[in-house]
Amino acid sequence: MNNLEINKENKGNEVVLTCNGRLDASRAGYLNDYINKLVREGHYRIALDMNGVDYLSSAGIRSLITQCKNLQAVNGHFYISAMSENVHQVLTMVGMLDMLSQPVQSAESEVKEDEKENNFEASGFFFQFTRLHQKGKTEVEVFGNPERIFDASFHQEDSRKIKPVENRFSIGLGAIGDSFEECKSRFGEYIIMGKNIAYLPSDGSGKPDYIVNSGKLEASLTELYGLHFTGDFSYLLRFDPLDSQNSIGLSQLADTIRQLTGYKWMAIVMIAESGGLTGTSLNMSPVDGITLFSYPEIKETIRFTTEPAHVKMLTVSVGYISCISCDEGEPFLRPLEPDSQVDGHIHTAVFPYIPLKKSDIDLTETIDSLFNMSELTDILHLTNDSREISGIGESRFLQGFCWIAPVTSVHLITN
Structure with a gap:
């Protein structure tokens, strides 16, 4: 598959994006635009299921890091909830696995x-x-x-x-x-x-x-x-x-x-x-x-x-x-x-x-x-x-x- 396909699912106060295909320079912008639109709509907790991503380039990594930092800056959370062996290997080699795979520590389930x-x-x-x-x-x-x-x-x-x-x-x-x-x-x-x-x-x-x-x-x-x-x-x-x-x-x-x-x-x-x-x-x-x-x-x-x-x-x-x-x-x-x-x-x-x-x-x-x-x-x-x-x-x-x-x-x- 040469394109990147994104499917959205709401799970409580979190949005899960299931990605399939390649996350390279030509598709990193598409992912950024998709996530930016979600943030404008008020979704500040976003998880990526990247089990179906068979190729991750440096441009794709940069996109993931940017979104992670942007959401952290507004008290949101962005992480990879699941990933293919290829994605796991690439993120491990560049030292970004821990940063991008930390799940939400505590859900805002109770309101005073x-x-x-x-x-x-x-x-x-x-x-x-x-x-x-x-x-x-x-x-x-x-x-x-x-x-x-x-x-x-x-x-x-x-x-x-x-x-x-x-x-x-x-x-x-x-x-x-x-x-x-x-x-x-x-x-x-x-x-x-x-x-x-x-x-x-x-x-x-x-x-x-x-x-x-x-x-x-x-x-x-x-x-x-x-x-x-x-x-x-x-x-x-x-x-x-x-x-x-x-x-x-x-x-x-x-x-x-x-x-x-x-x-x-x-x-x-x-x-x-x-x-x-x-x-x-x-x-x-x-x-x-x-x-x-x-x-x-x-x-x-x-x-x-x-x-x-x-x-x-x-x-x-x-x-x-x-x-x-x-x-x-x-x-x-x-x-x-x-x-x-x-x-x-x-x-x-x-x-x-x-x-x-x-x-x-x-x-x-x-x-x-x-x-x-x-x-x-x-x-x-x-x-x-x-x-x-x-x-x-x-x-x-x-x-x-x-x-x-x-x-x-x-x-x-x-x-």
Whole structure:
């Protein structure tokens, strides 16, 4: 047999792949794609029955090692449960037999009673709700006047310089740089997550830029307006689809969190796989009175998603959600959907998809890893496209994690 045939069988929380044929350079990619698809569907325990594999090349071995390491990195498990004499001999000779043939040591067969109480299903999704800190809470600080964007009337006195702070999150309009004059042609949507600064320049490049502060490198951002909060989160919500075709809208997810927590104000950070984003960004800096929102200029000055964007990409979203009126925060908020009682302001950074841990996920570690090891693709201010007939609705998500903190107060800060 010259090809590689793969048959799948589910055994409890483990997937067994029975392979027959040759695992060489021409078929290693096929096996990788097959396993990667399973991981995206949420299968993190994978076993290979290689009794029917009569040839294993170095390319095939590399594929097996890669999958083993990838699944270990997300607290999963990958091993060879059975193998032909040829496969056994080759793996023994290269010293990889022990690494690739270790079965799962303990199955996750028992769930604690308190965990069961925090697990539930709704709207085609499985939700797992975990308490992080009993006293977790945050204050939101807002700076500037976002209404100035409509007449592009931001001036030097409307700006300030800020620096990233560990465990602090910020979104708004700004640019990497030390002064208004230095940044005036580049102001765009920004997002700060701990020591990571990222923004989408409005200079026509269409390419997000970022700096990771490390060691003696201390970059700053000039801000026109922004929302800021610390990451003292009280809950972590994990959500997974019951069917691979399911997705959940941003407003529905926010309403689920509101019902679970009872929070009227909340700050969130979410790492999730996109089911299609709806949002906007600036193509021109909002200074010097430039007309941004008049027709036909708006076709060039503002970028709108005309169809759901970045499907199946990995997203990191930072934002503020409110169910009640607040004078200081009101100018920064918009309804998450028409006639909704839930308002929000959320920015999203987009990266190529990588699988995430299903448990013991660390927010700071995950974000830092994305900025250091992956490629930032886009930054969007999430909106709802409610136009009749042609509107594409709201952003949707397939699976992910959401860190939640109740907001105790909103303060307006000045220069």
